[in-house]
Amino acid sequence: MSSPLIFHIDVNSAYLSWEAAYRLQHGEEIDLRDVPSIVGGNREKRHGIVLAKSIPAKDYNILTGETIHSALQKCPHLRVVPPNYERYIDASDAMIHILREFSPNIQRYSIDEAFLDYSYGDKHWIDISYEIKERIKADLGFTVNIGVSSNKLLAKMASDFKKPDMVHSLFPYELQDKMWPLPVSELFMVGPKTTVKLHSRGIFTIGDLAALSKDYIYSWLKKPGLLIWEYANGIDSSNVRNNPLPIKSVGNSTTTSFDVDNQREAHMILLALSEKVSMRIRAINQCAYVVSLNIKNYNFFSYSRQVKLNNPTDSTNFVYRTAKRLFDEMWQEEPLRRFSLSLSELISNDYYQLNFFEEDDSKEKLLDNAIDNIRKSFGHKSVFRSCFLYSGIDPLIGGVIMEEEYPMMSSQI
């Protein structure tokens, strides 16, 4: 019985690296990674934030998530390129394919991160991690950081050390030297709010947090406090899970290119979101008990309403009617910039259909299924409701292509 050996593979500046690699392979002269550059959203659509930055851009203090406007003020000659998600999914898939050659036990954690369990491997971790890193670089044209440890949390922390194109270990005996001196904000699951709280009580490094008593942190910050205290002490017993956890919710949202101030347009956006979110839930053979709507106004203030249904649904029309009802109940009539519709408390569609097959919505099921099939064969825009014609509003809103692959993480990694 060997002790666990976990790798965390993290693509360096993922979207930007993938964009750079793709462009080089297609004849572009300059490498985006060598100049101040970012992948950023469309400013005219009010999606203008930094999604990924090159290392030269980082030297201008440009931050992921800040507005492109602000990034350009920091660096006027910044190169800004739009995202191409399909390419990134391809690059991510290709990387996972390579990783599978090294271990059967891979956990895809996000589009650009994966855990690999090498506990049963026969080579030394140094050799194998460099082999993986070089293989990805040679075959796919982008670099990764690899963190190595005896659990996932420490492997993930290690991959975040110096970048790019590096391998780092962080075994338990190295905690004191390599992790405890770091600012507490760098610990996984310690975000801006918690950082301020910790600072207010004199906790500035991960080591400071690790040294607190378990009772003290629990009585102060409850479960999340206990979790970060364990992480600060290098404690994490989660497994590298080869199979994704069941999906718990499916949602789509959109920031509109202009503020929406009338009910008619708001309803159309809700319909477009209902189409997408219901289609997705049908694609994974689930029905939902809960429909939630969240709206954000011109002032960036957001609020939400949800309702638990008596019978779970996967019907576009039913989801739409419910969303409309929630909207009409909550909207304060102020201009809105974002709409977010989500379905949760999911249950298997088969089970539901077997047990509750009902006359009144069976026609809608048939219609939904027919439309799903047409869209599958002829494209998402092949059928849409006539109210969207000439409306300037897309008949389907929202993304997410790969349903099964990597449901998001949680506090559990």
Add this chain to the structure above:
DNA sequence: TCTGGGGTCCTAGGACCC
């Protein structure tokens, strides 16, 4: 033309029941 979109988990308070 300044601030995206997709998730998971936790907590607090009120309703309701025994």
Add this chain to the structure above:
DNA sequence: TCTGGGGTCCTAGGACCC
């Protein structure tokens, strides 16, 4: 006249991650 306590369900909001 005064005012239990435990449990569950539901909703709204917030924190975090990539």
